[in-house]
Amino acid sequence: MMVVRMLKYGATGGLLGTSAFWLHYNSWDPVDSTIGLVRISRAVVTVAKIAVDYKNTLSNSKAAVGTEEYQQLKSACHLRSAERLYQLCCVNRGCYIKVGQHIGALDYLLPTEYVQTMKILHSKAPQSSLSEIHQVIKEDLGKEPGEIFRWFDEQPLGAASLAQVHQATLQDGTSVAVKVQHPKVQRQSKLDLNTMELLANIVAKLFPEFQFLWLCDEAKKNLPKELDFLQEGQNCEKVERILKKYSYLRVPKIYWELSTERVLTMEFCQGGQINDLEYMHNNNISVNEVTRNLGKLYSEMIFVQGFIHCDPHPGNVLVRKTADSGTEIVLLDHGLYQTLSDEFRLDYSQLWQAILAADVEGIKEYSKRLGAGEMYGLLACMVSARSWGALTKGIDKTPISVGEDDEVKRYAATLIPQISDLLNRVPRQMLLLFKTNDLLRGIEHALNCRANASSFINMSRCCVLAVSNHQLDTTTKWTERWKILVSRTITLWKINLYEFFLWFTTTALIRWMSQPIN
Structure with a gap:
């Protein structure tokens, strides 16, 4: 027991001492210095407890690595550590909740214990008081809320890690949603992010197999963008412009005269959450559509x-019926966007083409171009969330089963060091794609509609367009351009023919066979 206590105190003291030196070295001057030091201390103590727990549980265990007993011990340690991190996120709020939510969206990449524990943060975020919200509006818009809005709902429609949204009515009767940033988030964000980076570096030194600097890099790059609501408004208008051919997409209109970096006033859009099956059924909305x-x-x-x-x-994707009985998808919260370089986008498109074609050599080539090296199989499995066996057979021909889903998660849990290494190798653009893919799979799972042949057809069509558009942009010879256009037309025609075949065999043929025989 004495040794354990010495380890705990030594680790905690060492981390606190290192933190204090690092803060002094970087000449930090937090606005709320006392609160800042309390937040740092909480984070340091939590990480120290987690480090000691892993050391005591795994290093001192008599169970052989790889045995069922060892896996059970490790799983229990993962769960205790995840719960400690969850409590830290809830107490420190702000950036901590944001990073926790990011962890909760990384199914198949991180231990299930962490992912499932952190998922709760998507529906549990702190609220600022009404007086704090009014103060931010007054500071940024220069008027009392009562002068701007005829009515302002005291209860928020929803609260997130960085802001909360209230419904309101403008003086002319227009219904709007007002997104207001939590007052202390901007002041605390730099301190929080640097604390996380420091602790991630310390963890990497203590446990070389756990390299989570990629998570800190992403947070440091993206959080300042998410804290700028004017950037969010610009993202909203840009995505509406580039996707204007999709008539079923709706994004809120931005009221620029009532928007600042911390306040975003936009059209109030109603609808049901995309995972609400009861709402879809009651409103005659097709889940498949x-x-x-x-x-x-x-x-x-x-x-x-x-x-x-x-x-x-x-919570950011709504569905609703339109006046002409069509169905709209309403996309909300445009703070977090990823812009892909052309080189990355093309390599990623060709990787997916290889995955869809069960082309192992293609998977190997484009995975390596994306930085995976000899871990090309692992990258392909992480991108698709499918087993290697399914990839080599063709994922459009091998429907995913509950057994395969569980197998992928169990397999991922045994490869945390390799996954961590791979996440530090691949281009940073890939990291948010992993999160996005997992969130989309979560929606499919909630709707009992995992990716099928139809969704793969849409992906194939877009991959073909991406590659051929690039070839056209980089070719000046009319003969080469003609070949590219002919090849693209033939490929898209084949895809359309296959899509018609699927429709006929699964819809028209079934309807015909179900007709009564006279």
């Missing part, structure tokens, strides 16, 4: 446009 259309939107964003809404959790 919604998932198919959502897949088209994201295939276009990822493979063709290279501009991706990266936070499609159910």
